[in-house]
Amino acid sequence: MDAGMDTRTDSPRRWLGAPLEQLPTPALILDQAKVRGNAERMRERCRALGLRLRPHVKTHKTLEGAALATGGTRRGIAVSTLAEGRFFAAGGFDDILYAFPAQEWHLPECAALARQLQAFQLLVDSPRGLELLRQNPLPGGKRWLVWLKLDCGNGRAGIRPTDPEALELARAIARGCPEVVTLAGVYAHCGNTYGCGDIPAVQDVARDTTKAVLAFVTRLRQEGIPCPEATIGSTPSCSHPVPEMSQLTEVHPGNYLFYDLQQTQLGSCRPEEVAIRVLTRVVGHYPHRRQLLVDCGWAALSLHGRDRGPPGCAAIEGHPQLRLVGLTQEHGQVEAVDGELDFQRFPVGSTLALIPYHACATAAMHPVYFVHAGGKVVELWHPTRGW
Amino acid sequence: MDAGMDTRTDSPRRWLGAPLEQLPTPALILDQAKVRGNAERMRERCRALGLRLRPHVKTHKTLEGAALATGGTRRGIAVSTLAEGRFFAAGGFDDILYAFPAQEWHLPECAALARQLQAFQLLVDSPRGLELLRQNPLPGGKRWLVWLKLDCGNGRAGIRPTDPEALELARAIARGCPEVVTLAGVYAHCGNTYGCGDIPAVQDVARDTTKAVLAFVTRLRQEGIPCPEATIGSTPSCSHPVPEMSQLTEVHPGNYLFYDLQQTQLGSCRPEEVAIRVLTRVVGHYPHRRQLLVDCGWAALSLHGRDRGPPGCAAIEGHPQLRLVGLTQEHGQVEAVDGELDFQRFPVGSTLALIPYHACATAAMHPVYFVHAGGKVVELWHPTRGW
Numbered sequence: 181m182d183a184g185m186d187t188r189t190d191s192p193r194r195w196l197g198a199p200l201e202q203l204p205t206p207a208l209i210l211d212q213a214k215v216r217g218n219a220e221r222m223r224e225r226c227r228a229l230g231l232r233l234r235p236h237v238k239t240h241k242t243l244e245g246a247a248l249a250t251g252g253t254r255r256g257i258a259v260s261t262l263a264e265g266r267f268f269a270a271g272g273f274d275d276i277l278y279a280f281p282a283q284e285w286h287l288p289e290c291a292a293l294a295r296q297l298q299a300f301q302l303l304v305d306s307p308r309g310l311e312l313l314r315q316n317p318l319p320g321g322k323r324w325l326v327w328l329k330l331d332c333g334n335g336r337a338g339i340r341p342t343d344p345e346a347l348e349l350a351r352a353i354a355r356g357c358p359e360v361v362t363l364a365g366v367y368a369h370c371g372n373t374y375g376c377g378d379i380p381a382v383q384d385v386a387r388d389t390t391k392a393v394l395a396f397v398t399r400l401r402q403e404g405i406p407c408p409e410a411t412i413g414s415t416p417s418c419s420h421p422v423p424e425m426s427q428l429t430e431v432h433p434g435n436y437l438f439y440d441l442q443q444t445q446l447g448s449c450r451p452e453e454v455a456i457r458v459l460t461r462v463v464g465h466y467p468h469r470r471q472l473l474v475d476c477g478w479a480a481l482s483l484h485g486r487d488r489g490p491p492g493c494a495a496i497e498g499h500p501q502l503r504l505v506g507l508t509q510e511h512g513q514v515e516a517v518d519g520e521l522d523f524q525r526f527p528v529g530s531t532l533a534l535i536p537y538h539a540c541a542t543a544a545m546h547p548v549y550f551v552h553a554g555g556k557v558v559e560l561w562h563p564t565r566g567w
Numbered sequence: 568m569d570a571g572m573d574t575r576t577d578s579p580r581r582w583l584g585a586p587l588e589q590l591p592t593p594a595l596i597l598d599q600a601k602v603r604g605n606a607e608r609m610r611e612r613c614r615a616l617g618l619r620l621r622p623h624v625k626t627h628k629t630l631e632g633a634a635l636a637t638g639g640t641r642r643g644i645a646v647s648t649l650a651e652g653r654f655f656a657a658g659g660f661d662d663i664l665y666a667f668p669a670q671e672w673h674l675p676e677c678a679a680l681a682r683q684l685q686a687f688q689l690l691v692d693s694p695r696g697l698e699l700l701r702q703n704p705l706p707g708g709k710r711w712l713v714w715l716k717l718d719c720g721n722g723r724a725g726i727r728p729t730d731p732e733a734l735e736l737a738r739a740i741a742r743g744c745p746e747v748v749t750l751a752g753v754y755a756h757c758g759n760t761y762g763c764g765d766i767p768a769v770q771d772v773a774r775d776t777t778k779a780v781l782a783f784v785t786r787l788r789q790e791g792i793p794c795p796e797a798t799i800g801s802t803p804s805c806s807h808p809v810p811e812m813s814q815l816t817e818v819h820p821g822n823y824l825f826y827d828l829q830q831t832q833l834g835s836c837r838p839e840e841v842a843i844r845v846l847t848r849v850v851g852h853y854p855h856r857r858q859l860l861v862d863c864g865w866a867a868l869s870l871h872g873r874d875r876g877p878p879g880c881a882a883i884e885g886h887p888q889l890r891l892v893g894l895t896q897e898h899g900q901v902e903a904v905d906g907e908l909d910f911q912r913f914p915v916g917s918t919l920a921l922i923p924y925h926a927c928a929t930a931a932m933h934p935v936y937f938v939h940a941g942g943k944v945v946e947l948w949h950p951t952r953g954w
Contacts, residue, residue, distance in 0.1 A: 204649075204672065204954055238896060260897050261866075262591075280862070280897060283850055284916055285591065306851065308915060336898055337851055337860055371895065463670055464692065464724055473724055475667070478871075479648075479931060480954070487874035508758065509625060509927060510647050510667060511723055528695060529671055540896060544866060545931070547953040566934040567591055567867075 192548045195557045200550075201531055203557065205461045206480035208546040209533070210561070212553040214455035215437060219248045222418065222436050229426040234258050234277065236413060236434025239540045241563035242549070243271040249437055258413070258432045262289045267564035269296055277301040279367070279432070281329060281337050282309050287316055294318050294325075301364055305329040305339045310353055310361065317360045324360065326353060327367040327409070332392040333385070334371045341366075341396040347403075350396075354405040365409025365429065368393050373416035379447040386417035390424045415439070419448035440539035441495055442485065457497065457533040458542060459550075460512065462526050470521045476534060477510040480545055485537025494534035504534070579935045582944045587846065587937075588918055590944065593867035594846045595933040596920070597948070599940040601842035602824055606635045609805065609823050616813040621645055621664065623800060623821025626927045628950040629936070630658040636824055645800070645819045649676045654951035656683055664688040666754070666819070668716060668724050669696050674703055681705050681712075688751055692716040692726045697740055697748065704747045711747065713740060714754040714796070719779040720772070721758045728753075728783040734790075737783075741792040752796025752816065755780050760803035766834040773804035777811045802826075806835040827926035828882055829872065844884065844920040845929060846937075847899065852910045857902060859913055863921060864897040867932055872924025881921035891921070 195203055203209070226233040235249035238260035246257055246268060254272050258279040259265050265278055266289070274297050282290060282302040293300040295318065304310050304326045313324045328350055331338030339346045353363040370389040376382045389412050400407045412425070413432035425431065438456040439449040460476035478493075485493040486507075496502045496514065502521075506513035514532075515521060526532075536542035543549070543563065551559035582590055590596070613620040622636035625647035633644055633655060641659050645666040646652050652665055653676070661684050669677060669689040680687040682705065691697050691713045700711040715737055718725030726733045740750040757776040763769045776799050787794045799812070800819035812818065825843040826836040847863035865880075872880040873894075883889045883901065889908075893900035901919075902908060913919070923929035930936070930950065938946035 206954060281851055281860075283848070283862075285848070306915075331853075335856060335858075336893075336895065336900065340855070343855075461670070461672070464668055466718075468727070468730075469722060471722075473668075475670075478928065483870050483873075483928070484865075486870075506723075508723065513723065528693075541865065541870070567593060 192550075192560055195550065196560065198557050199555055200459065200552050200557065203459055203550060205459050205531070206476040207459045208480075208543065208549045209457050209459050210438070210549050210551045211455045212551050212558060214453060215245070215248065215551070218437050218439060218449075218453060218455060222433065223251055225418070225421060226431060229421055231426065231428060232256060232430035234411065234430050234432040235437070236260070236279065236432050237264060237268065239434045239438055240543055240549070240561065241267070241565065242561040243268070244559065244561040245437055246273060258434070261567050262286060263564055263566045265289070265293050265300070269293055275299040275301070277327065277432070279303060279369075281305050282312065284312055287312065291316065291318060294322060295320070299325060301325040301327060303327050303329040303337070303367060304349070304353065305337055307349060307352065310349065310356070313361045314357050323358070323362045325362055325364045327365050327411070328353065328363065330366050330368045330393060330396060332368045332370065332389040334369055336369070336371060338368065341392050346396065347399060350400055350405055350407070351403065354400075354407070363405070363407055365407055365411060366393055366396060368412045370412055370414045370417050373414045374442070374446070376416065376446060379420050382416040382446060383420055383422050386412070387422045387424055389417070390422065390428060394424070394427055415443060416446045416448045419443070435539055438539040438543070440542075441491065441535050441537045454535055456539045456542065457535060458494065460532050460534055462528050462530050462532065464528060465523045467523060470515060470519060471505075472514050472521065472523065472526055474512040474514055474532060475510065476512045478507045479509045481507060481512070481534065481536055482538065482541035482545055483507065484541040488537070492537070494536050497533040497535055499532070579937075579947050582937065583947065585944050586942055587939050587944065590846055590937060592846050592848045592918070593863040595867075595930065595936045596844050596846050597825070597936050597938045598842045599938050599945060601840060602632070602635065602938070605824050605826060605836075605840060605842060609820065610638055612805070612808060613818060616808055618813065618815060619643060619817035621798065621817050621819040622824070623647070623666065623819050624651060624655065626821045626825055627930055627936070627948065628654070628952065629948040630655070631946065631948040632824055633660060645821070648954050649673060650951055650953045652676070652680050652687070656680055662686040662688070664714065664819070666690060666756075668692045669699065671699055674699065678703065678705060681709060682707070686712060688712040688714060690714050690716040690724070690754060691736070691740065692724055694736060694739065697736065697743070700748045701744055710745070710749045712749055712751045714752050714798075715740065715750065717753050717755045717780060717783060719755045719757065719776040721756055723756070723758060725755065728779050733783065734786060737787055737792055737794070738790065741787075741794070750792070750794055752794055752798060753780055753783060755799045757799055757801045757804050760801045761829070761833070763803065763833060766807050769803040769833060770807055770809050773799070774809045774811055776804070777809065777815060781811070781814055802830060803833050803835045806830070822926055825926040825930070827929075828878065828922050828924045841922055843926045843929065844922060845881065847919050847921055849913050849915050849917050849919065851915060854910060857906060857908045858892075859901050859908065859910065861899040861901055861919060862897065863899045865894045866896045867929075868894060868899070868921065868923055869925065869928035869932055870894065871928040875924070879924070881923050884920040884922055886919070
């Protein structure tokens with residue numbers, strides 16, 4: 181619900197200009213040049229394909245990150261919660277797509293956002309969802325702008341494009357009451373790219389998803405149903421787009437602004453493109469068990485990646501010979517891969533930079549992100565949270 | 568660092584008095600009677616053993632929860648971060664033990680808390696930690712109050728009581744400069760109880776830990792080293808204390824205020840004593856894959872428990888025939904255990920209550936907790952976060 185109480189006796193603003201090494205730990209740090217590079221590369225990739233980029237903001241949930249990802253236009257984003265919708269609308273963003281199937285209990289807030297914004301857009305994946313909007317028309321001549329959510333193999337929300345009900349639903353949206361509910365487009369999330377082992381496998385999923393979406397749009401056009409937009413998302417698919425994707429109108433990846441260890445493993449990025457780290461310090465040597473402790477536990481990292489085997493929830497930058505073997509709430513346990521830990525190289529107080537397995541999950545644990553350039557803190561980003 | 572920005576257009580206070588079923592989901596809800604019962608039972612258990620209870624507040628991080636756990640005295644708590652230290656000090660709490668080995672970069676904030684409070688206490692587990700305090704005496708005749716952190720088999724922070732260096736360190740604290748640094752007691756966390764399969768195994772760990780702590784204190788006394796206090800912690804050990812624990816002076820469990828699925832499996836509590844739920848709603852039926860979706864993903868639950876096999880990150884209250892089979896950021900996938908999901912029983916919009924595997928991790932995901940009694944929201948608790 182709300183963002184909690186600010187109980188700081190000192191503000192994080194005091195760290196602006198400070199060298200990274202002076203930050204209190206654990207701290208989420210972002211490399212400004214890398215974030216900007218990731219934003220620019222994705223924008224360039226989309227430009228080359230003639231696609232609009234609608235960055236999903238769920239990874240970072242910050243006005244600063246979304247401003248960067250939209251190239252400063254603050255137009256055209258996807259959000260995962262109504263809290264994000266409110267936050268970005270209040271922050272001057274418009275053309276906001278709420279990428280979660282609309283429900284009855286969302287309606288008052290969705291209506292408020294639709295009135296406030298030029299374009300607030302919703303997902304529908306069932307006749308029930310459509311009926312709900314029809315029975316609750318927006319005032320003032322505004323229309324509900326809906327995207328039909330398709331499930332092209334991801335197996336989460338959405339209606340399968342080969343299911344006869346998908347076409348019926350599209351017909352019902354387009355022909356039912358267009359002055360109340362307008363079909364903006366079709367939307368698919370290929371989250372199943374995360375199960376892939378390499379780039380060709382990711383591209384196969386992206387190609388299949390794109391083809392399924394486009395085949396559905398073709399059928400709509402054959403029936404004379406207007407469906408101006410078609411989008412797919414996921415950072416793996418958009419990091420190595422297939423040529424077929426140029427026939428879509430937009431894409432909506434999100435994680436790419438930071439990338440992470442998982443994306444590196446999937447081939448979405450090179451290791452040097454990962455912009456996010458958790459800065460931590462060595463807090464103790466325990467030579468009898470050949471371990472050192474750091475002040476980063478799951479409260480600063482999340483446990484994402486723990487069930488994926490080595491390298492677990494994070495890699496330790498610049499030290500492939502080290503591994504994080506345990507995380508409790510505020511402690512991390514570090515060992516040498518070969519068992520022989522050289523404690524002198526890691527004195528108490530020395531900093532380590534952890535590359536998280538899943539940036540979305542790690543970012544969710546932090547009330548502020550420290551953006552750095554030239555070794556110093558140059559910006560603070562403040563995420564929203566809650567629902 | 569800070570607690571983030573509050574971007575709500577509406578405050579959670581509007582839900583005070585509302586029936587639980589009306590809450591926006593996902594929502595962390597706490598059963599007031601159960602939380603009070605858990606607080607009272609632990610206090611009673613400690614009274615019966617003649618032990619002071621120093622509740623650890625890291626699970627909930629709220630003034631309201633800590634007030635309840637201290638029986639309203641607001642005296643005698645353990646915290647896991649300096650952010651908690653500042654928050655509880657500002658909230659009128661005193662006798663605060665910062666249960667993390669003190670480091671050089673903590674010192675300015677620790678000194679501020681020590682000046683502000685009657686009793687701010689620290690852990691030390693190395694000669695380096697002691698030296699640090701010695702070289703930075705508190706002004707105004709105040710002393711650093713330190714607890715020697717012992718590792719009695721948990722294998723995280725702490726010095727092993729059988730290690731000759733433990734006795735040397737205790738000597739150094741007690742005899743070095745008592746007007747600068749005073750030995751308050753010895754502190755052990757038996758987190759290794761979490762690896763136990765049943766109550767007798769938990770009690771074996773608690774007994775071993777207690778005996779090791781007491782044997783160490785006896786040696787100190789034989790040397791004439793004053794060590795007034797001795798404490799062990801962990802909710803499993805304190806939920807079924809062994810008689811030997813009555814020879815300690817205090818205990819410092821934390822999770823017991825809420826309990827969770829993990830504690831139920833460990834035998835720490837009965838299922839009906841678990842006070843925490845995440846309230847969620849059914850948002851869609853997907854009969855072709857025999858699944859329904861709920862609006863609770865890892866962003867509201869955490870992924871703790873995922874690597875522990877069924878029942879995974881949460882149980883679904885009152886519906887043992889259902890299981891949560893997948894969590895993405897904002898979606899949960901639910902199936903019938905036997906594959907035959909009766910969709911009519913779970914219409915879209917119906918609420919489900921998820922019993923989380925790990926309350927500390929789930930609570931960390933929520934900016935507000937809704938406390939309920941008689942089916943209505945009666946209190947809001949606001950946690951702190953960050954470091």
